[in-house]
Amino acid sequence: MTGKHLSSERGYRRMVRPREGEVRFQVGVEQTDLLVVAELDLRDEIAAFVSTVRGEIKNWILFHPEFAESLVPVAVPDGAPEVVRAMAAAAESCGVGPMAAVAGAVAQAVGDKFAARSPNILVENGGDTYLRSTRERVVALLADPGSGASLGLRIEAGAFPVALCASSGTIGHSLSLGSGDLVAVRARDARLADAAATALGNLLGSERDMDRVLKRARELAPHGLDGVFAQYDAKVAAWGDLELVALD
Template identity: 40%
Template sequence: MFLFNEKISIKETNITLKTEAEKFIKLAKKTILRERINLENYILKHPEFLTSYVPVRVSVDAPKIVKIMARAGENADVGPMASVAGTISQMVVENAVKYGCKNIISENGGDIALRAEKDIVVGLYAGTSSLSGQIGFKIEKEKTSKGYGVCTSSGTVGHSVSLGNADAVVVFAKESSIADAAATSIGNFATGAPDEAINKCLEKAEDIDYLDGVFVVVGEYAGKIGKIPQLVKTDKKVALGEFFEMI
């Protein structure tokens, strides 16, 4: 199903791409370059888009990537850059599908957009938590066939800004741009003892629209809200950004 696998690094964008044909890897590279240029040019004229930690209004003639990020930030009550990785992954997948691609996974720093004709298992990476690499989420083809987003924010892993201490906040939504911004927003509330941090995160998640479900890990504790995919046991110690499919 995924015959081609390639890492694409363009400035801050580091995507692991799995897809069914080599032409879609070339298309992904073009999409990333184009959308990064659109975003960078907009930021040159509107520097607050880059630095704001709160939602930012954008002009009607703004590039598509800017509008998607602004919408995601507004939905989760965070700055638009909170969704940049998920948005780029989403645009890579959407553009490939437009050109006939049926099976593609774009992972950008833990933020995944995918479209597939079969069930997909995405492994959980949660830093030093004992749950990391032990479980995965089985996303059924009824969802994957229409395009889906799985995004993770962490206060203990990676370089992204988080005000909380969650090992993983995993958000499931139809759009990875929405999931990415929401994961950041929810993760900011992971403060205090593990059970307290998880409860704060889940309360915040209730206030955010367009989410299917949220799974939060703090140390050896976990909690969920909404409809998350079926949990399955795995025997793979996954690293950040790795995933595997169930055929």
């Protein structure tokens, strides 16, 4: 995949500023690279937990390779691990393959697991973010890493948990069949947000597709999609529960 902004760097993480009483740290386990903001340093515990979650997914793929390879939904039995079932359910809702939900699934698993120890915990996994918070947050919307972010999404204190997941045909290495700069999805469930971002990003092949993206987003609302922001070059569109703010 190629794109005008394609980069393996994650310089956007420099924009993440913990609040008073919070720390930020990175957790890397094989291909998983998390940035976490929490009320205490949990990196060792999170790394061990991520290894367990990854192990469940990898073991499932070992005996069911179609789970990793398919670009369309794959049915899984009730006896599958919870993370596998959640990924499959999100993919089914959005009409994509299960791995479209993997980054959001890992982020949410971590956030939910450690929320009792840190009521404020923000987990970012390659542009897909799951947030639990007792206070208002602003999340930057980044369509061009070279010029930084000028637009953000404000999330009120009582709205959490919130997932914000992104897909791009020009940024990063995740598979997108579209060529838009950014599709960002808001939902309470990170697995759904991740799968929906991929599905909507696949539709964005030109500026003319903006209405198509918003129409599909509204169709996904009954499944839990709360809002979508899309950008193609200079054209932007938004729908749903999104309070956009200018960043300093």
